[in-house]
Amino acid sequence: MSSSLLNTVDIDATLQQQSPKEIITYALAEFSHIALSFSGAEDVVLIDMAHRIDPNIEVFCLDTGRLHPETYQYIEQVRNHYKIDIDILSPDSETVRNLVQRKGLYSFLTDNHQECCGIRKITPLRNKLLEVDAWITGQRKDQSPGTRASIPIIQEDKAFARANETLTKFNPLANWTSQQVWDYIRINDIPYNSLHDKGYTSIGCEPCTRPTGPGQHEREGRWWWEESTKKECGLHSTNVDK
Amino acid sequence: MHITLVKKILADGSPCKKCADVIGKLEASNQMQYIDKIVTADERDSNSEGLKLAEKHSVGRAPFFLVEQEDKPAVIYTVYFKFVKEVLDGKTNEADEIKEIMNDNPDLDFI
Numbered sequence: 001m002s003s004s005l006l007n008t009v010d011i012d013a014t015l016q017q018q019s020p021k022e023i024i025t026y027a028l029a030e031f032s033h034i035a036l037s038f039s040g041a042e043d044v045v046l047i048d049m050a051h052r053i054d055p056n057i058e059v060f061c062l063d064t065g066r067l068h069p070e071t072y073q074y075i076e077q078v079r080n081h082y083k084i085d086i087d088i089l090s091p092d093s094e095t096v097r098n099l100v101q102r103k104g105l106y107s108f109l110t111d112n113h114q115e116c117c118g119i120r121k122i123t124p125l126r127n128k129l130l131e132v133d134a135w136i137t138g139q140r141k142d143q144s145p146g147t148r149a150s151i152p153i154i155q156e157d158k159a160f161a162r163a164n165e166t167l168t169k170f171n172p173l174a175n176w177t178s179q180q181v182w183d184y185i186r187i188n189d190i191p192y193n194s195l196h197d198k199g200y201t202s203i204g205c206e207p208c209t210r211p212t213g214p215g216q217h218e219r220e221g222r223w224w225w226e227e228s229t230k231k232e233c234g235l236h237s238t239n240v241d242k
Numbered sequence: 243m244h245i246t247l248v249k250k251i252l253a254d255g256s257p258c259k260k261c262a263d264v265i266g267k268l269e270a271s272n273q274m275q276y277i278d279k280i281v282t283a284d285e286r287d288s289n290s291e292g293l294k295l296a297e298k299h300s301v302g303r304a305p306f307f308l309v310e311q312e313d314k315p316a317v318i319y320t321v322y323f324k325f326v327k328e329v330l331d332g333k334t335n336e337a338d339e340i341k342e343i344m345n346d347n348p349d350l351d352f353i
Binding site for chain 2: 164
Protein backbone atom coordinates (compact mmCIF):
# COMPACT_ATOMS: atom_id res chain seq x y z
CA MET A 1 0.00 0.00 0.00
CA SER A 2 1.18 3.50 -0.67
CA SER A 3 1.77 5.31 2.57
CA SER A 4 0.10 8.38 1.08
CA LEU A 5 -3.17 6.51 1.46
CA LEU A 6 -2.65 6.01 5.17
CA ASN A 7 -4.44 8.19 7.65
CA THR A 8 -1.83 8.04 10.35
CA VAL A 9 -3.99 9.74 12.97
CA ASP A 10 -6.76 7.15 12.74
CA ILE A 11 -4.31 4.28 12.53
CA ASP A 12 -2.41 5.59 15.52
CA ALA A 13 -5.53 5.36 17.66
CA THR A 14 -5.72 1.66 16.83
CA LEU A 15 -1.99 0.95 17.16
CA GLN A 16 -1.87 2.65 20.56
CA GLN A 17 -3.76 -0.37 21.91
CA GLN A 18 -1.39 -2.90 20.38
CA SER A 19 1.84 -4.50 21.53
CA PRO A 20 5.19 -3.55 19.96
CA LYS A 21 5.29 -6.88 18.16
CA GLU A 22 1.82 -6.32 16.71
CA ILE A 23 2.84 -2.84 15.63
CA ILE A 24 5.97 -4.13 13.91
CA THR A 25 3.92 -6.84 12.24
CA TYR A 26 1.59 -4.17 10.89
CA ALA A 27 4.48 -1.98 9.72
CA LEU A 28 6.25 -4.80 7.90
CA ALA A 29 3.03 -5.91 6.24
CA GLU A 30 2.22 -2.41 5.13
CA PHE A 31 5.61 -1.37 3.77
CA SER A 32 8.10 -3.31 1.71
CA HIS A 33 10.69 -0.52 1.73
CA ILE A 34 11.09 -0.15 5.44
CA ALA A 35 14.19 -0.02 7.65
CA LEU A 36 14.83 -0.26 11.35
CA SER A 37 17.11 2.21 13.10
CA PHE A 38 19.40 0.58 15.68
CA SER A 39 21.39 2.77 18.05
CA GLY A 40 23.54 0.05 19.57
CA ALA A 41 21.62 0.15 22.84
CA GLU A 42 18.43 -1.34 24.31
CA ASP A 43 16.49 -0.76 21.10
CA VAL A 44 17.88 -4.16 20.18
CA VAL A 45 14.46 -5.43 21.29
CA LEU A 46 13.10 -4.07 18.02
CA ILE A 47 15.55 -6.18 16.06
CA ASP A 48 14.59 -9.22 18.09
CA MET A 49 10.87 -8.70 17.47
CA ALA A 50 11.25 -7.80 13.81
CA HIS A 51 13.66 -10.64 13.12
CA ARG A 52 11.09 -13.14 14.39
CA ILE A 53 8.61 -11.75 11.87
CA ASP A 54 10.97 -11.21 8.95
CA PRO A 55 14.55 -12.53 9.23
CA ASN A 56 15.49 -10.26 6.33
CA ILE A 57 14.50 -7.06 8.10
CA GLU A 58 16.67 -4.15 6.96
CA VAL A 59 18.60 -2.63 9.85
CA PHE A 60 20.81 0.44 9.82
CA CYS A 61 23.05 2.03 12.40
CA LEU A 62 24.51 5.53 12.52
CA ASP A 63 28.25 5.29 13.06
CA THR A 64 29.34 8.75 14.07
CA GLY A 65 32.98 7.69 14.33
CA ARG A 66 32.91 8.61 18.02
CA LEU A 67 31.09 5.64 19.53
CA HIS A 68 32.46 3.66 22.47
CA PRO A 69 34.54 0.58 21.62
CA GLU A 70 31.91 -1.41 23.55
CA THR A 71 29.21 -0.16 21.18
CA TYR A 72 31.15 -1.19 18.09
CA GLN A 73 31.72 -4.61 19.63
CA TYR A 74 28.05 -4.84 20.51
CA ILE A 75 26.88 -3.95 17.01
CA GLU A 76 29.06 -6.76 15.70
CA GLN A 77 27.67 -9.09 18.36
CA VAL A 78 24.12 -8.29 17.27
CA ARG A 79 25.05 -8.81 13.63
CA ASN A 80 26.38 -12.26 14.43
CA HIS A 81 23.66 -13.20 16.89
CA TYR A 82 20.84 -12.58 14.43
CA LYS A 83 22.89 -13.30 11.32
CA ILE A 84 21.68 -10.08 9.75
CA ASP A 85 23.29 -7.37 7.69
CA ILE A 86 23.49 -4.06 9.49
CA ASP A 87 23.94 -1.06 7.21
CA ILE A 88 26.56 1.04 9.00
CA LEU A 89 26.14 4.66 7.95
CA SER A 90 29.15 6.94 8.15
CA PRO A 91 29.24 10.72 7.94
CA ASP A 92 30.66 12.48 4.92
CA SER A 93 34.41 12.47 5.46
CA GLU A 94 35.03 15.87 3.84
CA THR A 95 32.38 17.52 5.99
CA VAL A 96 33.84 15.99 9.15
CA ARG A 97 37.31 17.03 8.07
CA ASN A 98 36.14 20.59 7.53
CA LEU A 99 34.46 20.69 10.94
CA VAL A 100 37.54 19.36 12.72
CA GLN A 101 39.87 21.70 10.87
CA ARG A 102 37.73 24.69 11.77
CA LYS A 103 36.79 23.81 15.32
CA GLY A 104 38.83 20.85 16.49
CA LEU A 105 37.74 17.47 17.76
CA TYR A 106 35.70 18.70 20.70
CA SER A 107 33.73 21.65 19.31
CA PHE A 108 30.60 20.41 21.08
CA LEU A 109 32.12 21.31 24.43
CA THR A 110 32.37 24.99 23.55
CA ASP A 111 29.58 25.47 20.98
CA ASN A 112 26.87 22.93 21.47
CA HIS A 113 26.46 19.41 20.22
CA GLN A 114 24.08 20.19 17.39
CA GLU A 115 26.57 21.00 14.63
CA CYS A 116 28.56 17.85 15.32
CA CYS A 117 25.42 15.70 15.63
CA GLY A 118 24.06 17.26 12.47
CA ILE A 119 27.12 16.28 10.48
CA ARG A 120 27.86 12.91 12.05
CA LYS A 121 24.35 11.64 12.63
CA ILE A 122 21.42 13.56 11.19
CA THR A 123 22.76 14.10 7.67
CA PRO A 124 23.58 10.40 7.18
CA LEU A 125 20.17 9.58 8.66
CA ARG A 126 18.46 11.87 6.18
CA ASN A 127 20.34 10.35 3.27
CA LYS A 128 19.38 6.87 4.40
CA LEU A 129 15.72 7.75 4.78
CA LEU A 130 15.60 8.93 1.18
CA GLU A 131 15.86 5.24 0.27
CA VAL A 132 12.82 4.00 2.19
CA ASP A 133 9.09 4.56 2.54
CA ALA A 134 8.98 3.93 6.27
CA TRP A 135 11.29 3.55 9.24
CA ILE A 136 11.13 2.15 12.74
CA THR A 137 12.73 3.72 15.80
CA GLY A 138 13.08 2.77 19.46
CA GLN A 139 11.86 6.12 20.77
CA ARG A 140 9.88 5.89 24.00
CA LYS A 141 7.81 8.43 25.88
CA ASP A 142 9.63 7.78 29.13
CA GLN A 143 13.01 8.67 27.63
CA SER A 144 12.33 12.37 27.81
CA PRO A 145 9.19 13.78 29.39
CA GLY A 146 10.01 17.11 27.76
CA THR A 147 10.37 16.12 24.15
CA ARG A 148 8.96 12.64 23.78
CA ALA A 149 5.91 12.71 26.03
CA SER A 150 3.51 12.75 23.12
CA ILE A 151 5.23 10.72 20.46
CA PRO A 152 2.73 8.65 18.51
CA ILE A 153 3.07 5.03 17.44
CA ILE A 154 2.82 6.01 13.78
CA GLN A 155 3.39 9.41 12.24
CA GLU A 156 4.05 11.07 8.94
CA ASP A 157 7.67 12.14 8.91
CA LYS A 158 7.54 15.45 7.10
CA ALA A 159 11.15 16.38 7.82
CA PHE A 160 12.82 13.49 6.02
CA ALA A 161 10.36 12.58 3.28
CA ARG A 162 11.48 12.62 -0.33
CA ALA A 163 10.20 15.57 -2.36
CA ASN A 164 6.48 15.21 -3.06
CA GLU A 165 6.34 11.83 -1.33
CA THR A 166 5.58 10.61 2.13
CA LEU A 167 7.65 8.87 4.76
CA THR A 168 6.06 7.01 7.63
CA LYS A 169 7.72 6.64 11.00
CA PHE A 170 6.86 3.94 13.52
CA ASN A 171 7.70 4.13 17.22
CA PRO A 172 6.57 0.67 18.43
CA LEU A 173 8.09 1.12 21.90
CA ALA A 174 6.51 4.53 22.51
CA ASN A 175 4.31 3.25 25.32
CA TRP A 176 6.81 0.89 26.85
CA THR A 177 8.83 1.81 29.90
CA SER A 178 12.51 1.19 30.36
CA GLN A 179 11.54 -1.59 32.77
CA GLN A 180 9.46 -3.36 30.11
CA VAL A 181 12.30 -3.12 27.62
CA TRP A 182 14.74 -4.63 30.09
CA ASP A 183 12.28 -7.34 31.14
CA TYR A 184 12.04 -8.31 27.47
CA ILE A 185 15.82 -8.37 27.12
CA ARG A 186 16.25 -10.54 30.24
CA ILE A 187 13.39 -12.93 29.52
CA ASN A 188 14.51 -13.51 25.94
CA ASP A 189 18.19 -13.60 26.84
CA ILE A 190 19.06 -10.98 24.25
CA PRO A 191 22.65 -9.67 24.10
CA TYR A 192 22.96 -6.09 25.32
CA ASN A 193 25.61 -3.38 25.27
CA SER A 194 28.08 -3.99 28.12
CA LEU A 195 28.09 -0.25 28.86
CA HIS A 196 24.73 -0.78 30.57
CA ASP A 197 26.52 -2.85 33.22
CA LYS A 198 28.81 0.13 33.82
CA GLY A 199 25.99 2.49 34.66
CA TYR A 200 25.18 3.88 31.25
CA THR A 201 21.46 4.15 30.58
CA SER A 202 21.33 6.31 27.43
CA ILE A 203 24.17 5.49 25.07
CA GLY A 204 25.50 7.82 22.41
CA CYS A 205 28.94 9.03 21.38
CA GLU A 206 31.80 8.40 23.79
CA PRO A 207 32.65 12.04 24.59
CA CYS A 208 28.99 12.97 25.06
CA THR A 209 27.78 10.08 27.22
CA ARG A 210 28.41 9.29 30.87
CA PRO A 211 27.00 6.87 33.41
CA THR A 212 24.08 8.05 35.50
CA GLY A 213 23.63 7.64 39.21
CA PRO A 214 20.66 6.45 41.25
CA GLY A 215 17.64 8.68 40.73
CA GLN A 216 19.08 10.44 37.73
CA HIS A 217 17.09 10.49 34.53
CA GLU A 218 18.81 8.74 31.64
CA ARG A 219 19.01 11.97 29.71
CA GLU A 220 21.29 13.40 32.40
CA GLY A 221 23.94 11.14 30.96
CA ARG A 222 23.99 13.03 27.67
CA TRP A 223 25.44 16.52 26.98
CA TRP A 224 25.34 17.28 30.69
CA TRP A 225 27.37 20.47 30.25
CA GLU A 226 24.63 22.11 28.20
CA GLU A 227 21.69 23.91 29.62
CA SER A 228 18.52 22.35 28.29
CA THR A 229 16.49 24.77 26.24
CA LYS A 230 12.78 24.77 25.95
CA LYS A 231 11.45 24.27 22.47
CA GLU A 232 8.19 25.87 21.49
CA CYS A 233 7.15 24.90 18.02
CA GLY A 234 4.31 22.57 18.85
CA LEU A 235 0.69 23.57 18.43
CA HIS A 236 -1.33 23.03 21.54
CA SER A 237 -4.08 21.12 19.86
CA THR A 238 -6.11 20.79 23.01
CA ASN A 239 -7.45 24.16 21.98
CA VAL A 240 -8.88 22.78 18.81
CA ASP A 241 -12.54 21.84 18.87
CA LYS A 242 -12.99 18.16 18.30
CA MET B 243 -0.45 26.65 -7.16
CA HIS B 244 -1.71 28.28 -3.99
CA ILE B 245 0.58 28.64 -0.99
CA THR B 246 -0.64 29.37 2.51
CA LEU B 247 1.73 30.18 5.36
CA VAL B 248 0.38 29.37 8.80
CA LYS B 249 2.03 31.29 11.58
CA LYS B 250 1.38 30.93 15.28
CA ILE B 251 0.48 33.07 18.26
CA LEU B 252 1.23 31.42 21.58
CA ALA B 253 -1.30 30.94 24.36
CA ASP B 254 0.15 33.93 26.22
CA GLY B 255 -0.40 36.17 23.20
CA SER B 256 3.23 36.39 22.21
CA PRO B 257 4.27 35.77 18.61
CA CYS B 258 6.12 32.61 17.65
CA LYS B 259 9.83 33.32 17.27
CA LYS B 260 10.39 30.79 14.54
CA CYS B 261 7.46 32.21 12.56
CA ALA B 262 9.05 35.64 12.67
CA ASP B 263 12.36 34.13 11.64
CA VAL B 264 10.80 32.32 8.68
CA ILE B 265 8.93 35.43 7.51
CA GLY B 266 12.14 37.41 7.84
CA LYS B 267 13.95 34.91 5.65
CA LEU B 268 11.19 34.96 3.05
CA GLU B 269 11.29 38.74 2.93
CA ALA B 270 15.07 38.94 2.80
CA SER B 271 15.18 36.53 -0.12
CA ASN B 272 12.31 38.27 -1.93
CA GLN B 273 10.26 35.07 -1.74
CA MET B 274 7.31 36.48 0.12
CA GLN B 275 5.80 37.24 -3.28
CA TYR B 276 5.11 33.51 -3.69
CA ILE B 277 3.04 33.30 -0.53
CA ASP B 278 -0.61 33.75 -1.47
CA LYS B 279 -2.06 33.87 2.00
CA ILE B 280 -0.91 34.11 5.60
CA VAL B 281 -3.20 32.86 8.35
CA THR B 282 -2.76 32.65 12.08
CA ALA B 283 -2.95 29.65 14.37
CA ASP B 284 -3.90 31.45 17.55
CA GLU B 285 -3.65 29.15 20.54
CA ARG B 286 -6.13 31.38 22.36
CA ASP B 287 -8.77 30.89 19.69
CA SER B 288 -9.79 27.38 18.78
CA ASN B 289 -11.63 28.71 15.74
CA SER B 290 -8.66 30.54 14.28
CA GLU B 291 -8.11 29.61 10.67
CA GLY B 292 -4.59 28.38 11.26
CA LEU B 293 -5.60 25.97 14.02
CA LYS B 294 -8.40 24.65 11.87
CA LEU B 295 -5.97 24.05 9.01
CA ALA B 296 -3.52 22.37 11.39
CA GLU B 297 -6.26 20.06 12.60
CA LYS B 298 -7.49 19.31 9.09
CA HIS B 299 -4.02 18.35 7.89
CA SER B 300 -2.85 16.74 11.17
CA VAL B 301 -0.02 19.17 11.68
CA GLY B 302 1.39 19.46 15.17
CA ARG B 303 3.66 22.46 14.80
CA ALA B 304 3.88 25.90 13.28
CA PRO B 305 4.92 27.63 11.16
CA PHE B 306 4.00 25.43 8.24
CA PHE B 307 3.25 25.85 4.57
CA LEU B 308 0.18 24.44 2.85
CA VAL B 309 0.76 23.97 -0.87
CA GLU B 310 -2.32 23.29 -2.96
CA GLN B 311 -2.40 22.47 -6.65
CA GLU B 312 -5.29 21.57 -8.87
CA ASP B 313 -5.94 17.84 -9.12
CA LYS B 314 -3.22 17.07 -6.58
CA PRO B 315 -3.41 16.37 -2.88
CA ALA B 316 -2.37 19.24 -0.64
CA VAL B 317 1.19 19.03 0.64
CA ILE B 318 2.33 20.27 4.04
CA TYR B 319 5.85 21.55 4.70
CA THR B 320 6.92 22.03 8.29
CA VAL B 321 10.58 22.55 7.39
CA TYR B 322 11.23 25.96 5.86
CA PHE B 323 14.34 24.99 3.93
CA LYS B 324 12.63 21.93 2.50
CA PHE B 325 9.78 24.15 1.32
CA VAL B 326 12.19 26.62 -0.28
CA LYS B 327 14.10 23.88 -2.06
CA GLU B 328 11.19 21.78 -3.25
CA VAL B 329 8.51 24.35 -3.93
CA LEU B 330 10.32 27.58 -4.71
CA ASP B 331 13.32 25.87 -6.34
CA GLY B 332 15.52 27.98 -4.14
CA LYS B 333 19.09 27.23 -3.18
CA THR B 334 19.52 26.05 0.38
CA ASN B 335 22.45 25.22 2.57
CA GLU B 336 22.50 21.65 3.91
CA ALA B 337 23.85 22.75 7.27
CA ASP B 338 20.97 25.21 7.66
CA GLU B 339 18.46 22.53 6.70
CA ILE B 340 19.83 20.10 9.25
CA LYS B 341 19.98 22.78 11.92
CA GLU B 342 16.32 23.61 11.39
CA ILE B 343 15.30 19.95 11.48
CA MET B 344 17.20 19.45 14.74
CA ASN B 345 15.74 22.57 16.32
CA ASP B 346 12.24 21.42 15.44
CA ASN B 347 12.87 17.86 16.60
CA PRO B 348 14.90 18.15 19.80
CA ASP B 349 14.80 14.42 20.43
CA LEU B 350 16.37 13.51 17.09
CA ASP B 351 19.92 13.70 18.36
CA PHE B 352 19.08 10.88 20.75
CA ILE B 353 18.41 8.54 17.81
